[in-house]
Amino acid sequence: MTDDLRDLYQEVILDHGRNPRNFRRPAGCNRRAEGDNPLCGDRLTVYLKLDDAGAVEDVAFEGRGCAISMASASMMTEMIRGRGEAEARALFDAFHKLVTGGDDGTGDVEDLDKLVALSGVRAFPMRVKCATLAWHTMTAAMNGLETATTE
Numbered sequence: 001m002t003d004d005l006r007d008l009y010q011e012v013i014l015d016h017g018r019n020p021r022n023f024r025r026p027a028g029c030n031r032r033a034e035g036d037n038p039l040c041g042d043r044l045t046v047y048l049k050l051d052d053a054g055a056v057e058d059v060a061f062e063g064r065g066c067a068i069s070m071a072s073a074s075m076m077t078e079m080i081r082g083r084g085e086a087e088a089r090a091l092f093d094a095f096h097k098l099v100t101g102g103d104d105g106t107g108d109v110e111d112l113d114k115l116v117a118l119s120g121v122r123a124f125p126m127r128v129k130c131a132t133l134a135w136h137t138m139t140a141a142m143n144g145l146e147t148a149t150t151e
């Protein structure tokens, strides 16, 4: 990765961290879960509105935390809207591999789009929890659980 590209990725994280997308409590949500990352102090609530087929009709979040956790949650809401439940879970799997270093570089990174910006956290295990908190919380909500924790 060139330095220019690295700067760009950081800009994406800063932008989403400062101005999180879908930071709201949507009307008519039918699933919600609260996520907690005590090591960093990130806390957020993910709201989902799933249609009858289980597809994500709406997704939003509220909460507070570090730039990485907020940016990851913001990007997540943009990326899973309109996806089926299995697709959203598969995206988390791919993202999880990316940030934990399990991705060998031949996976479907293209699908991850701007989430690739978060791949730098793989060098910082504590930050991996920040980056994946919203995703753990989203899947907890899909599973009908009300809480998720990174611990």
Ligand code: ZN
Pocket: 037, 040, 041, 042, 065, 066, 067, 068, 069, 129, 130
């Ligand atoms: Zn954090």
